[in-house]
Amino acid sequence: MNSILESSANKLQHFELDRRTFLRLFGGGVLVCMTEGSTLAQESGRGFGGHELPKEVSAWIHIASNDKVTVFTGKVECGQNIRTSLAQQVADELRAPFDCITMVMGDTDLVPWDAGTFGSMSTPQMGPRLRTMAAAARQTLVQIAAKKMGCDPTSLRVDSGKISSTDGKQSFSYGQLTQGEKLVSTVSGAVPLMAATDWKVAGTALPKVNGRDFVTGKHQYPSDISLPGMMFGKIVRPPGYNATLESVNTSDAEKMTGVKIVRDGDFIGVVAADAWTAEQAAGKIQAKWNVAAGQPSNSNLFEWLKTTAAPARGEPAAASSAQSPENGATLERRYTVQYIAHAPLEPRAAVAQWENGKLTVWTGTQRPFGVKDELVSAFHIAPDQVRVIQPDMGSGYGGKHSGEAAIEAARLAKAAGKPVRLVWTREEEFTWAYLRPAALMELKAGLGPGGTLLSWEHRTYNAGNPGIGTPYRVSSPLTPAPSSKSPLPQGSYRGLASTANHFARESFMDELAHNAKMDPLAFRRKNLSNERLLAVLNAAAEHFKWGAVQSSPTRGFGIACGTDKGDYVATCAEVAIDRATRKIRVVRVVQAWESGAIVNPDGLRNQIMGAIVQGLGGALFEAIRFGNGRLENPHFASYRLPRFSDAPKIELVLLDRKDLPSAGAGEIGIVGVAPAIGNAIFAATGTRVRNMPMAPDEAVPGIEPSMLHA
Amino acid sequence: MATRTLSINGRAVRVDAPDDETLLSVLRNRLNLTGTKYGCGEGECGACTVLLDGKSVRSCQTIVSQAAAAKVTTIEGLEQNGRLSAVQQAFLDEGAFQCGYCTSGMIMQATDLLQREPQSTEAQIVTGMNGNLCRCGTYPRIVAAVQRAAHSVQKAGAR
Numbered sequence: 001m002n003s004i005l006e007s008s009a010n011k012l013q014h015f016e017l018d019r020r021t022f023l024r025l026f027g028g029g030v031l032v033c034m035t036e037g038s039t040l041a042q043e044s045g046r047g048f049g050g051h052e053l054p055k056e057v058s059a060w061i062h063i064a065s066n067d068k069v070t071v072f073t074g075k076v077e078c079g080q081n082i083r084t085s086l087a088q089q090v091a092d093e094l095r096a097p098f099d100c101i102t103m104v105m106g107d108t109d110l111v112p113w114d115a116g117t118f119g120s121m122s123t124p125q126m127g128p129r130l131r132t133m134a135a136a137a138r139q140t141l142v143q144i145a146a147k148k149m150g151c152d153p154t155s156l157r158v159d160s161g162k163i164s165s166t167d168g169k170q171s172f173s174y175g176q177l178t179q180g181e182k183l184v185s186t187v188s189g190a191v192p193l194m195a196a197t198d199w200k201v202a203g204t205a206l207p208k209v210n211g212r213d214f215v216t217g218k219h220q221y222p223s224d225i226s227l228p229g230m231m232f233g234k235i236v237r238p239p240g241y242n243a244t245l246e247s248v249n250t251s252d253a254e255k256m257t258g259v260k261i262v263r264d265g266d267f268i269g270v271v272a273a274d275a276w277t278a279e280q281a282a283g284k285i286q287a288k289w290n291v292a293a294g295q296p297s298n299s300n301l302f303e304w305l306k307t308t309a310a311p312a313r314g315e316p317a318a319a320s321s322a323q324s325p326e327n328g329a330t331l332e333r334r335y336t337v338q339y340i341a342h343a344p345l346e347p348r349a350a351v352a353q354w355e356n357g358k359l360t361v362w363t364g365t366q367r368p369f370g371v372k373d374e375l376v377s378a379f380h381i382a383p384d385q386v387r388v389i390q391p392d393m394g395s396g397y398g399g400k401h402s403g404e405a406a407i408e409a410a411r412l413a414k415a416a417g418k419p420v421r422l423v424w425t426r427e428e429e430f431t432w433a434y435l436r437p438a439a440l441m442e443l444k445a446g447l448g449p450g451g452t453l454l455s456w457e458h459r460t461y462n463a464g465n466p467g468i469g470t471p472y473r474v475s476s477p478l479t480p481a482p483s484s485k486s487p488l489p490q491g492s493y494r495g496l497a498s499t500a501n502h503f504a505r506e507s508f509m510d511e512l513a514h515n516a517k518m519d520p521l522a523f524r525r526k527n528l529s530n531e532r533l534l535a536v537l538n539a540a541a542e543h544f545k546w547g548a549v550q551s552s553p554t555r556g557f558g559i560a561c562g563t564d565k566g567d568y569v570a571t572c573a574e575v576a577i578d579r580a581t582r583k584i585r586v587v588r589v590v591q592a593w594e595s596g597a598i599v600n601p602d603g604l605r606n607q608i609m610g611a612i613v614q615g616l617g618g619a620l621f622e623a624i625r626f627g628n629g630r631l632e633n634p635h636f637a638s639y640r641l642p643r644f645s646d647a648p649k650i651e652l653v654l655l656d657r658k659d660l661p662s663a664g665a666g667e668i669g670i671v672g673v674a675p676a677i678g679n680a681i682f683a684a685t686g687t688r689v690r691n692m693p694m695a696p697d698e699a700v701p702g703i704e705p706s707m708l709h710a
Numbered sequence: 711m712a713t714r715t716l717s718i719n720g721r722a723v724r725v726d727a728p729d730d731e732t733l734l735s736v737l738r739n740r741l742n743l744t745g746t747k748y749g750c751g752e753g754e755c756g757a758c759t760v761l762l763d764g765k766s767v768r769s770c771q772t773i774v775s776q777a778a779a780a781k782v783t784t785i786e787g788l789e790q791n792g793r794l795s796a797v798q799q800a801f802l803d804e805g806a807f808q809c810g811y812c813t814s815g816m817i818m819q820a821t822d823l824l825q826r827e828p829q830s831t832e833a834q835i836v837t838g839m840n841g842n843l844c845r846c847g848t849y850p851r852i853v854a855a856v857q858r859a860a861h862s863v864q865k866a867g868a869r
Contacts, residue, residue, distance in 0.1 A: 079809025079846050207805055214810030215798040215817060217745020217785035224744035232739065275739040276731045345749045345757055345811040345845045394811030395745070395845055426750040602805055606848065610808055613847025636754035636843065644836045647849040 029064045029178045030144075032137040032185045034129055060112065061090065061133045063141070067161060067175035069094065069101045071130060074114020075122045076106035076366060077392040078400070080121045080666045081603035084209045088600060089127050091201040092194055093134035096161040096174065098201050103209075106368045107391030116367030118398060118492055120565040120664025123599060127662060128193065135194075136187035144177045195315030196597035196658035200586075203658075205602035221394050222364040223349035223423045230351065232275040233412040233422040234282040236268035238431065240629035241488070244290035252284040261285070262415040268410065271416040278330035296487040297627030298701040299574060302336055302440040305461045308485035328448040330455075330471040331512060335504040337439040337463065337692040338623040338700060339488055343641060346394020347429035350409035353419040358385045364393035370442075371403030378407045397614070398492035398667075399433055410537075435624055436493035437544060439463035441504035445474075451516040453527050458508075460501055462486060467498030467564045467671060470505060472527040494611065495667040498564045499618065501675065503692055506560035506675030511688060520679060521546050521559055530563070532594055532657075536570040537561045539653045544572035553579055556684025560675035566663030568594040571612075571672030573648075575680040578710065582685075584695050585710035586616060586646075586677055592653040593669065596660035604665050609650050611669030617642040619674035620695045621709050640697055640709075681707060714778050717742070719787025725774075733777045734758045734769035737784060745785035745814050748842065756842030759815040760784050763829035766822035785814035788821065796866070797821050800822050800850070800859035820856045828867075830860055 010626045062070045071090050077083040083103050091098040104110050106117075114126075138158060140651055145163040146153035149170050164171035196203065212217035239246070245266040253259055253270065259281040262269040268287060272278035277324050296304040350363035359379065365371045368388040375386045388406065405422055413420040424432070439462055446455035456470055456477035465481035481497070493499075513523035521541050541547075541559065551557050554577050561570035574588040589612050598604055620638045625632040633639045674692055683689050689695075695707040716723050718741070734751075737743040737760070746769055746813030753771040754804035760769045762776075768851040788795040797820045800839045807813045816839065823830060830838065834844065835856045844852065 057817075079811075081808070196789045207802070208807075211802050211805070211807075212794070214807055215794065215801045216789055217743075217814045219810060220744065221747075221811060224738075225750065226742055226744070276728065276735050337831075343845055345755065345809070345843065346747070347749075393809065395809035397845070423748060426752065606805060606808055606851070609850060610847035613849060614845070625833075631722050635752060636750045637752060641843055641845070642847065642849075643843065644840045644853070650850055 022254070025063055026064065028180065028182050029062055030137065030181055030183045030185065031060060031062050032133045032140065032187060033060045034133045034136075035186055035188050061130070061137050063137060063174050063178050065175045065179040067100055067173050069096055069102055070099060072104045073126055073130065074106060074111045074116075074369060075126050076117045076368065076390045076684075078117065078366065078396040080122075081208055081600065082605060083392065084206055085123065085202075085600045085603055086126060086130055086500065087209065088202040088204070088206055089131050090134045092199050093131045094138050095158045100161060107387070108368050108372045108389070109387040109492040113367055113369055116370055116401065118366055118401065118666050120567070123662050123664040124566060127599065129245065131193050132187060132191050134190040136185055139191070140185040141174055141177050144181065145172055148172065148177070156167065188510075196662075200250045202599050203597070204600070206600060207602070220391055220448055221349075222351070222362055222391050223346055223394070225351040225362040225391065225421065227351060227353055227419040227705070230421055231271045231273055231411060231416050232278045233420045234270045234278040235408055235422070235428075236270070236282050236285050236287055237428065238287075238289040238291065240291040240295075242295065242629050243289040246288040246290050248285065248287040250285050252286075253281040256281050256284070260416055262412055264411070267411065269415075271410050271412050271418075271420055275421075291629045293628070295629040296626070298338070298623075298625055298703075299627075301438055301487070301702060304487060305440050305484040309461050309482040310484070311482060314435070323661040328446045328454050329515070330444060330446045331508075331515060332442070333508055333511060333690065335443070335507060335690045336703065337503065337618075338501040339435040339436055339438045339490070339626070340493075340618050340622040341430050341624060341639065342397045342399025342433070342493060343429070343636075343639070344395040344399055345399060347424040347426060348400065348405035348433060349421070349423040350405040351419060351421045352406065352409035352413040354410075354413055357381070358387070359410055360387045360389065361406045361410055362389045362391060363409075364396070364399070364400055365390055365403060365406070366396045366400050370401065371406050373680065374407060375410060376405040379410065395686045397494045398496070401492055402434070404432060426636065427634045431631050434489040434491035436618070437490040437497070439464040439497065439500035441500065443504055443508045445508065445512060447512055447516055451513070451518045451523050451526055453512075458501070460497060460504070463497035463500045466496040467501040467562065471530050471533050471563050472509070472524070473529055474527070488624070494614065495564070495670045498668060498671045499615070500692070502560065502562045502671040503674040503678070506562065506672070507678050507688070507690065510558070510679040510682065511676070514682075521548065524559070524561065532568045533561055533563050535655060536592040536627075537593050538569045538574050539655060540570035540590050543592065543651060543653050544590040545689070546572060549641065551680070551683035553577065553684055556680035556682070558676045558679030558681070558683055560672040560679060562668075562671050564668050564671065566595060567665060567668035569668055569672050571676040573673070573676035573680045575677060575684065577681070577684050581708060583708045584681060586620070586648040588649045588651070589673070590651045590653070591669065591672065592655065593665070594655040594657055595663040595665045597658045597662045598654060598656045599662050601654060601656075604654060606651055607666050608652055608669035611667070612650055612673055613642050613647050615670040615673030616646055616648075618692055619677050621693045621697055623693050623696055623700045625700065632692060668678045714774070716774070716777060716782060717780070722752060729775040732770050733760065733772040733774050733782070736774045736777050737769060738833045743784050743786055747811055747814055749801060749812070749815070754843070755812075755815075756819055757812055757815040759818040759842065761822060763816060764822070764825060766819050783818075785867050788817065795821065796862045797824065797856070797859040799863065800855040804851050804855040804858060806848055806851040806855035808848055812842060812844045816844065816852055820859065824856065824860055824863060828860060828863060830856065832857065
């Protein structure tokens with residue numbers, strides 16, 4: 001289950017660099033390659049004239065004679081600011097000015113193979129990889145310079161993209177040093193790197209590169225790509241999941257000028273010279289579909305997830321330990337999370353072009369190489385005949401791992417013999433992408449005298465195990481995460497199951513604290529020994545002034561904390577409650593954060609603030625309503641998302657641990673939001689809300705409405 | 711299909727399009743003015759916001775024949791002689807975006823808001839911008855950017 005959610009990444013592919021392509025691209029200069037899993041020591045100065053380039057390259061960097069540095073990576077930019085923060089790290093290790101660096105990202109013909117941009121891996125994995133390459137590139141340049149100046153390499157000064165002799169009489173820019181060179185340096189990962197305390201460019205709040213293009217409308221997203229002679233596509237969809245085509249009548253659409261119908265089994269597509277005509281033509285196609293009967297709905301969702309669950313690893317064979325008498329007072333609770341949608345503001349889009357048998361697709365995806373594989377298998381063509389280009393896209397949040405639109409656009413383009421642009425409608429994005437998994441969680445714990453945890457069991461159906469492990473001190477916790485037969489298409493989402501699992505665990509910890517008549521913060525501290533988690537918990541509580549004011553029926557304060565993917569987070573929430581209407585509003589959130597050494601504090605603040613605002617939606621009101629294979633609210637008018645008026649006052653406390661490696665920070669900022677709010681609601685009202693969303697505009701079938709959203 | 715002349719960003723632009731095609735579709739798909747974004751096609755997200763005679767409209771809810779008599783301003787028309795508008799500059803200065811897909815619509819909406827209410831309070835900004843969605847959740851920064859733009863316009867006016 002978890003492996004599917006993390007990524008449906010395929011077996012590692014060997015990336016083969018076409019040497020002629022390289023020569024055509026660069027002509028000359030110095031190229032540094034990093035090889036994955038190789039035992040090769042660094043080999044500097046190997047000429048690429050006579051050697052094949054390594055075949056398992058994981059990233060590379062090129063320095064041209066005009067001082068331009070180009071860095072190639074399979075990671076993609078979807079708003080998380082990685083284009084900027086990776087370049088900052090390269091600038092430091094290379095000792096080069098930040099603005100001479102260009103990042104080439106997510107173009108499968110130009111960058112080494114990469115599994116994709118998910119799981120908060122870009123910062124902890126690609127960061128050090130690019131730093132290593134940059135350091136190796138610097139060493140190569142120093143050797144060239146030493147040779148040129150006839151001096152000892154260790155005597156040279158390296159700074160701001162220049163290498164100078166000690167007396168300063170001789171000085172060459174990196175570009176000057178690479179003139180006439182055609183050098184490949186191979187590095188396998190054993191190069192000393194700067195300590196974070198020495199960073200000059202990394203660790204600073206540099207603004208997003210190309211920011212100006214985003215405020216002028218110049219930046220071209222996948223859905224903006226335009227090619228000469230390009231046509232526009234549209235797909236005719238069934239009304240629900242698990243449908244088969246019974247009959248179709250395309251004659252009215254065929255009568256329209258310039259319209260081409262593409263039929264292949266149950267696939268019905270339309271191509272026209274303009275988008276409007278394509279849409280009108282698709283509307284004239286009369287298709288009859290049979291949607292499978294008896295599909296689940298919200299009302300029986302959790303029963304369905306439980307009855308279809310497969311046995312999970314770690315499943316206790318006999319009665320669970322939490323029930324034995326030596327475990328003190330035991331408590332059992334059940335929590336649920338509904339399906340929610342990523343709703344990236346740019347829906348899936350692709351522009352596909354076939355040229356001499358080669359397919360090129362521009363599309364918005366977190367996994368360009370995954371989409372390339374999908375295209376290779378869909379069209380039965382050789383991998384070198386497919387190129388996927390990922391222009392910086394209109395976000396993903398884990399929702400753009402798959403290549404449906406790319407395949408559809410390529411199908412239409414192939415049939416039309418022209419490039420085709422296909423942009424999914426909002427309804428299509430809701431319905432035919434995939435959702436964050438719904439979850440049913442059953443928790444059980446034994447509590448000893450003085451509020452000490454004696455036993456722990458946390459079972460999560462369907463959502464997966466990220467974040468399920470408890471950070472609290474307890475012997476032999478049981479944390480099975482059985483997978484279920486999901487009635488709706490589901491997949492990755494920012495934080496994966498960590499949000500569901502943190503909601504359950506941190507709500508449950510609050511219940512246990514109240515049962516033990518202890519302050520929720522004191523109860524957590526008593527059962528925690530993880531110092532990094534304690535540090536953020538204390539920082540959040542201190543900044544929030546936890547305990548200074550007691551909760552009242554109209555004002556509640558809640559706290560939650562957690563850790564996943566190397567991030568540590570603690571969240572305090574203040575909610576205002578209208579006693580008459582039971583409407584709630586989140587007025588203030590304080591979040592303390594630690595993820596090792598901070599690479600870009602401005603980007604980090606932006607990510608964490610965004611995660612809090614996004615997390616409010618799933619916590620309070622987002623829910624997919626469905627039944628009989630159909631989504632009932634695939635529109636922004638009926639699927640409530642956080643808006644300006646929902647945003648609370650947000651205060652962030654960042655702990656910068658320069659002594660620790662940097663972790664990825666795009667996801668886990670979301671996990672504390674729901675439990676902190678739920679705990680605040682309880683503190684004010686005495687009502688424990690165990691279902692996400694906690695305050696939907698209207699009741700979700702199968703769930704007792706507890707609170708309403710203001 | 712009818713040929714008509716639209717006034718877009720101060721220029722007369724001839725375009726062939728059916729009367730009932732949306733302005734959004736005409737801008738993006740016929741004129742390649744792709745700075746205006748499609749987000750929902752239902753007037754719920756504001757990504758497609760443009761100005762008609764200075765007033766913000768959802769271009770996905772405006773048919774091209776309605777736009778024919780008006781002056782249309784899109785995100786591409788705000789920059790003057792290489793100089794960003796006050797709102798554009800403020801968004802840049804505040805780093806008020808992540809993926810940036812909502813940014814065009816946000817800037818157009820804020821431009822209209824500050825024309826109507828140059829001294830908008832925080833509450834007025836929240837109300838005035840509430841029809842625009844940012845899925846990355848940068849609302850607090852956008853509010854700060856609109857406030858910054860309001861200040862810079864007032865300062866410029868006072869000089």
